[in-house]
Amino acid sequence: MGWHYAFGRASLQSNSVWGSLQMDTKFGKGCHLHLIDGSAFIFRAYHALPPLTRKSDGLPVGAVSGFCNMLQRYVEGNNGADAATHVAVIFDKGSHTFRNDLYDLYKANREAMPEDLRPQIPLTRKATEAFNIACKELEGFEADDIIATLSCMAREAGGRVTIVSSDKDLMQLVGDGVEMLDPMKNKRIDRDGVIEKFGVGPERVVDVQALAGDSVDNVPGAPGIGIKTAALLINEYGDLESLLDRAGEIKQPKRRETLIEKRAQIEMSKRLVQLDCDMDLDFTLEDLEVRDPEPDVLLGFLSEMEFRTITQRIAAKLGTEPPVIAEPAAEAAADEVEAVPFDADKYECVSDASALQVWIDRIVQAGYVAVDTETTSLDEMRADIVGISLCVEPGQACYIPIAHKASRGDDLFGSDDLAEGQMDRDEVLGMLRPLLEDPSVLKIGQNMKYDAKIFALLGVDVAPIDDTMLMSYAMHGGLHNHGMDGLSERYLSHKPIEIKSLLGTGKAAVTFDRVPVDDAVKYAAEDADITLRLWQAFKPKLHRVGVTTVYETLERPLVPVLARMEMAGIKVDRDTLSRMSNAFAQKMAGLEAEIHELAGRSFNVGSPKQLGEIMFDEMGLTLPDGKKPSTGKTGAYSTGADVLEDLATIHDLPRRILDWRQLSKLKSTYTDALQEHINPDTGRVHTSYSIAGANTGRLASTDPNLQNIPVRSEEGRRIREAFVADDGKVLVSLDYSQIELRILAHVAGIPALKQAFVDGVDIHAMTASEMFDVPLDEMTPEVRRQAKAINFGVIYGISGFGLARNLRIPRDQAQGFIDRYFERFPGIRAYMDDTVAFAKEHGYVQTLFGRKIHTPEINSKGPTAGFAKRAAINAPIQGTAADVIRRAMTRMDTAIERIPARMLLQVHDELLFEVDAEAADDLIEVARNVMEGAADPAVKLDVHLAVDGGQGATWAEAH
Numbered sequence: 001m002g003w004h005y006a007f008g009r010a011s012l013q014s015n016s017v018w019g020s021l022q023m024d025t026k027f028g029k030g031c032h033l034h035l036i037d038g039s040a041f042i043f044r045a046y047h048a049l050p051p052l053t054r055k056s057d058g059l060p061v062g063a064v065s066g067f068c069n070m071l072q073r074y075v076e077g078n079n080g081a082d083a084a085t086h087v088a089v090i091f092d093k094g095s096h097t098f099r100n101d102l103y104d105l106y107k108a109n110r111e112a113m114p115e116d117l118r119p120q121i122p123l124t125r126k127a128t129e130a131f132n133i134a135c136k137e138l139e140g141f142e143a144d145d146i147i148a149t150l151s152c153m154a155r156e157a158g159g160r161v162t163i164v165s166s167d168k169d170l171m172q173l174v175g176d177g178v179e180m181l182d183p184m185k186n187k188r189i190d191r192d193g194v195i196e197k198f199g200v201g202p203e204r205v206v207d208v209q210a211l212a213g214d215s216v217d218n219v220p221g222a223p224g225i226g227i228k229t230a231a232l233l234i235n236e237y238g239d240l241e242s243l244l245d246r247a248g249e250i251k252q253p254k255r256r257e258t259l260i261e262k263r264a265q266i267e268m269s270k271r272l273v274q275l276d277c278d279m280d281l282d283f284t285l286e287d288l289e290v291r292d293p294e295p296d297v298l299l300g301f302l303s304e305m306e307f308r309t310i311t312q313r314i315a316a317k318l319g320t321e322p323p324v325i326a327e328p329a330a331e332a333a334a335d336e337v338e339a340v341p342f343d344a345d346k347y348e349c350v351s352d353a354s355a356l357q358v359w360i361d362r363i364v365q366a367g368y369v370a371v372d373t374e375t376t377s378l379d380e381m382r383a384d385i386v387g388i389s390l391c392v393e394p395g396q397a398c399y400i401p402i403a404h405k406a407s408r409g410d411d412l413f414g415s416d417d418l419a420e421g422q423m424d425r426d427e428v429l430g431m432l433r434p435l436l437e438d439p440s441v442l443k444i445g446q447n448m449k450y451d452a453k454i455f456a457l458l459g460v461d462v463a464p465i466d467d468t469m470l471m472s473y474a475m476h477g478g479l480h481n482h483g484m485d486g487l488s489e490r491y492l493s494h495k496p497i498e499i500k501s502l503l504g505t506g507k508a509a510v511t512f513d514r515v516p517v518d519d520a521v522k523y524a525a526e527d528a529d530i531t532l533r534l535w536q537a538f539k540p541k542l543h544r545v546g547v548t549t550v551y552e553t554l555e556r557p558l559v560p561v562l563a564r565m566e567m568a569g570i571k572v573d574r575d576t577l578s579r580m581s582n583a584f585a586q587k588m589a590g591l592e593a594e595i596h597e598l599a600g601r602s603f604n605v606g607s608p609k610q611l612g613e614i615m616f617d618e619m620g621l622t623l624p625d626g627k628k629p630s631t632g633k634t635g636a637y638s639t640g641a642d643v644l645e646d647l648a649t650i651h652d653l654p655r656r657i658l659d660w661r662q663l664s665k666l667k668s669t670y671t672d673a674l675q676e677h678i679n680p681d682t683g684r685v686h687t688s689y690s691i692a693g694a695n696t697g698r699l700a701s702t703d704p705n706l707q708n709i710p711v712r713s714e715e716g717r718r719i720r721e722a723f724v725a726d727d728g729k730v731l732v733s734l735d736y737s738q739i740e741l742r743i744l745a746h747v748a749g750i751p752a753l754k755q756a757f758v759d760g761v762d763i764h765a766m767t768a769s770e771m772f773d774v775p776l777d778e779m780t781p782e783v784r785r786q787a788k789a790i791n792f793g794v795i796y797g798i799s800g801f802g803l804a805r806n807l808r809i810p811r812d813q814a815q816g817f818i819d820r821y822f823e824r825f826p827g828i829r830a831y832m833d834d835t836v837a838f839a840k841e842h843g844y845v846q847t848l849f850g851r852k853i854h855t856p857e858i859n860s861k862g863p864t865a866g867f868a869k870r871a872a873i874n875a876p877i878q879g880t881a882a883d884v885i886r887r888a889m890t891r892m893d894t895a896i897e898r899i900p901a902r903m904l905l906q907v908h909d910e911l912l913f914e915v916d917a918e919a920a921d922d923l924i925e926v927a928r929n930v931m932e933g934a935a936d937p938a939v940k941l942d943v944h945l946a947v948d949g950g951q952g953a954t955w956a957e958a959h
Helices: 003-007 038-048 063-076 098-102 117-128 141-156 168-173 191-199 202-212 227-237 240-245 252-260 262-274 296-305 306-318 351-365 425-436 447-456 468-476 483-493 519-547 548-555 558-568 574-599 608-618 642-647 652-676 714-722 739-747 753-758 764-772 781-795 800-807 811-824 828-844 865-895 919-932
Strands: 032-035 085-091 134-136 160-164 178-182 186-187 370-376 383-395 396-401 444-446 466-467 571-573 688-690 700-702 730-738 844-845 852-854 903-908 911-914 947-952
Touching: 032 038, 032 141, 038 063, 038 085, 038 117, 038 483, 063 117, 063 296, 063 306, 085 141, 085 296, 085 739, 098 262, 117 296, 117 865, 141 168, 141 178, 141 652, 141 865, 160 168, 168 178, 168 202, 178 351, 186 191, 191 202, 202 227, 202 240, 202 262, 227 240, 227 306, 240 262, 240 483, 296 306, 351 383, 351 425, 370 519, 383 425, 383 519, 383 919, 396 519, 396 947, 444 447, 444 519, 447 466, 447 558, 466 468, 466 558, 468 483, 468 519, 468 548, 483 519, 519 548, 548 558, 548 574, 548 865, 558 688, 558 903, 571 574, 574 652, 574 714, 608 652, 642 652, 652 714, 730 865, 730 919, 739 753, 739 781, 739 828, 739 865, 753 764, 764 811, 781 800, 781 811, 800 811, 811 828, 828 844, 828 865, 844 865, 852 865, 865 903, 865 911, 911 919, 919 947
Parallel strands: 032 085, 032 160, 085 134, 160 178, 370 444, 444 466
Antiparallel strands: 178 186, 370 383, 383 396, 688 700, 730 911, 730 947, 844 852, 903 911
């Protein structure tokens, strides 16, 4: 949908080049203010478009490109009778707002911003200014609050407001001249639209939200009450306050108890969702008057970003010559990709054995085939195969439908009967099995691990393989993502059919078996076609880029290893998790009693506002600097983890609060949530590993994430007790000991560290002795702890401020430790400087095994530069450690093939196995040898790799 359609085509001519209306009158009756949700624009642009980097320096600019296109369409469409006279794009500034002071867990569940999006955020502000559109943000407040304040100001002045956003939180503003426009659906939202969404009018939206809560923003609300129930209650009692005052009248016992017991939490939730309509702004409505862009400024910015298409389009609109943008060298030579047009109508639907045999004969003759599967789920362990696509030449692909359901007229879900014209699944697999298992035929896939698991669960062992996703990762790690759609647009200049066009979205979405066969053929065969073309482009380029060894030894061999691990899964005892949840709940209750006793009265432990009042007003606590923490506009003290950690050194109350919060998180995130991930068929948890997820080569674990189970606290370690071995077996854990420090000693060439590892000296005690002139035999635990924090902190580029927080010491003292560390071990500073210099010159850093980690932001300015330097310094160390364990994993299956054992999990520097109890010692010996020798013979480390091993009936016992 073009933005000009959302705002209406020109029906009123203007002398402006862009068709906008410019007025020089005071804002009032007849004025129309458009408020654009800038964050929504940014994230829509980021997720809707493939990754894009500026060719001259590799800076990620994909989101900026999409953002500029959206602004251009908006500007061109802003004409006609309903055009805006005033407009502003409103952004969030920072992540900490007054709501975090009110409730420190507010938005705590939000995922971190993607690293390639972070440097693009300030560029979107520059883009807005280049279009001569007001760009507004305010420290400590969310964009929604600025929008709320401006909406109220405009309404009071007699003007109209259109809020360009689909954010449900903004619906409380609708009415009396304020409406919303959902740009994704091209749908205007008025009072009736709000009632349709919430069941109440705009004036009661906050009451409903306060009850229902918000899992996205981590607003707690009233447990067990959703939007519909909340609307029913508010409509019955009139408003939230009346409902809470009369909660004792409610007949349903559970609902009544919840409203009574959670009243403080519900009231806090209302303050969290209530938008601030009375902010102090440093600008006026008149400052937001619509203005035409200045051609030189706008075209200058677009050319700086190297956006050729939009630059030419806007220059033509302005009637001027576009600035010259130097053309970069093509990513792939013309002869690398077949210049065959994509034509979905030429793809074949294979519906009988004779047609399939023709394809098999062609594939055997070619010696390779791109293959892809279509299934009913992204979870391979619960997915059913629906069809298989094959491609042997660009433009020539087929789809073999197997399990598509018959359509039933207008019935979205159809019937459970199979559609006609499909082959039997077993017949298809019987014909394809020899081909897929033929060692002389290469099977090419995009994210081949998924397809290999689908086939493996059907009894087909696919080998050998190539994976275009991993080829891209080996060549372009750190530059962009490696999904097929993005790679197709970037390297083939082809936008694939979107899966949501077939499946739909939201609650109306269907599974692939409900897609009509004719539509499925075009989509599925295109996937195989794209995969083959990417392979033809990437395969010869691996050698030229110098990453063939990385791909052949570190990426591709890991696919079958991880597939087997994921299918094996690990047994999890639901009863143990349930008991832990109950125990955590009881311990939380006990902590609440202690907290109330320390506070001298009862209060809501989960309320930061009440906690702040007790600690700072009633108990008179102060921070180490003698001051109280800042208060937000609401007057609530900040009670975040950083504040509590500072206070925990001087008083038991904040220490107990920290303990309570940790238990609360462990309960909700692990002991409760993990139970939902137990596969009902296997009784095991099957995580999924992403090979190309992290730039450094580290694996990522999802659904569930088993790599973030905490181990520092006793309760966190206890969670591993729920991971158990099958009867007659034990779990064995093997963990590299301080591998990153050992690699640092090697790459930085630090004699003292090397010798300490050779002699088996306690490395942290040795560092403390070197830095603080304390003999080893006089070492205290506190001094050793400080040295440990510095050892690991330096690897990650920790600042004096960060170390001060970790050690709970003054910042100048922490910086002094870091300075002294570099004086004692000058090789580390030299390594850091050399690594940054190399990254600036080449645009990447390398691990000891040749993995390239691109650093596109290394030459940037401002805050981004500091992050880029720290990432560049750490990447060769962390990346080398990741490469080492990858090499160990790919060698492990052969080494332990005579031992009744299998590898289950990889967690950072640890491998976890399940083995027959009597063979545990043999496994530890063999696996340790593999892990300690994993760097050989490619790299001869100056420091020996050491591996700690353990065994037990549970993961906790083994670790």
